Amino acid sequence: MTTSNQQARESYRKGPVLLRGSQIPHETSDKRLLDTSQNSSWVHDDPWRVMRIQSEFVEGFGALAELGPAISIFGSARTKPDHPDYQLAIxxxxxxxxxxxxxxxxxxxxxxEAGNKGAHEAGGISVGLGIELPFEQGMNQYVDLGVNFRYFFARKTMFVKYASGFVVLPGGFGTFDELFEALTLVQTHKITEFPIVLVGTEYWSGLINWLRDTVAARGMINPTDLDLFHIVDTAEEAVQIVADRADHIREAALAEPVEG
Known part of the structure; x- marks a missing residue:
């Protein structure tokens, strides 16, 4: 295949818009929003950009408002189908x-993909919250309900707002971002009673040791903050901890008297 044909086949998601070939931009919307180094046009552009940001929240809320109880599963986009983590997520x-x-x-x-595949093939609702990136990943084939976002902060809001808990498998910076976002929200009581489980003792132990022996030891966090999450090694353990806690929270909320 020639280079021009390869370019024509490449696709790029920009919110609800699909771009190909020469229409693919060199910068993401996030980068343009945060970059003020080139000229002063942002002074005039940013107020209008707020409308686009608002639309992302409106579209996300509208798509997910009737989703019902859900769990967010995070982990590396680089995990191959033959890796044990892939099957564990399924x-x-x-x-x-x-x-x-x-x-x-x-x-x-x-x-x-593994998380969506497991949910889809089990007959459940499989949700994908995509993000505009310089390299197009695309929505995997097992997503039943998909929403594409330009901005990371709008996307992260949807992960937290519509999930009753997080299961975090081994991953990179994006996975760390979601993990520490959730931990910060629980620590600061922006969200309460939110179960977080890390899967893979070998993978996460170095991070946990650093948090305990360096961060907590220097007083940067409280030692009790390490109780905000659990570490397990199997899918069964992860589901039991997260679903049991989420079930308890739901039952307690339903039992509360309605003021009126």
Whole structure:
């Protein structure tokens, strides 16, 4: 295939818009929003950009408002289908569906695809929240309900607002971002009673040791902050901890008297 044909086949998601070939931009919307180094046009552009940001929240809220209870599964986009983490994500998603939960992922490949596959094939609701990136990942084929975002902060709001808990498999910076976002929100009581489970003792142990022996030891966090999450090694353990806690929270909320 020639270079021109390859370019014509490449696709790029910009919110609801699909771009190909010469229409693919060199910068993402996030980068343009945050970059003020080139000229002063942002003074005039940014107020209008607020309308686009608002529309992302409106579209996300509208798409997910009737989703029902759900669990977010995070992990690397680089995880291959033959890796044990891929099958673990499938198994966890399948069990969450059996417990009555939808499954939310970032909609891309790797662990995200595995989570969506498990939910889809188990007959549950498989949700993908995609993001505009310089390299197009695309929404994986197992997503039943997909929403594409330009801005990371709008997307992260949807992950937290519509999930009853997080299951975090091994991943990179994007996975760390979501993990620490959730931990910060729980620590500061912006969200409460939110179960967070890390899967893979070997992978996460170095981070946990650093948090305990360096960060907590220097007083940067409280030692009790390490109780905000659990570490497990199996899909069964992850589902049991997250779903049991989420079930308890739902039951307590339903039992509260309605003021009127």
């Amino acid at each position: 198994d966890a998603a399948t069990m969450f569906v059996e417990r009555g939960y939808a499954v939310i992922t970032g909609g891309g490949p790797g662990v995200m």
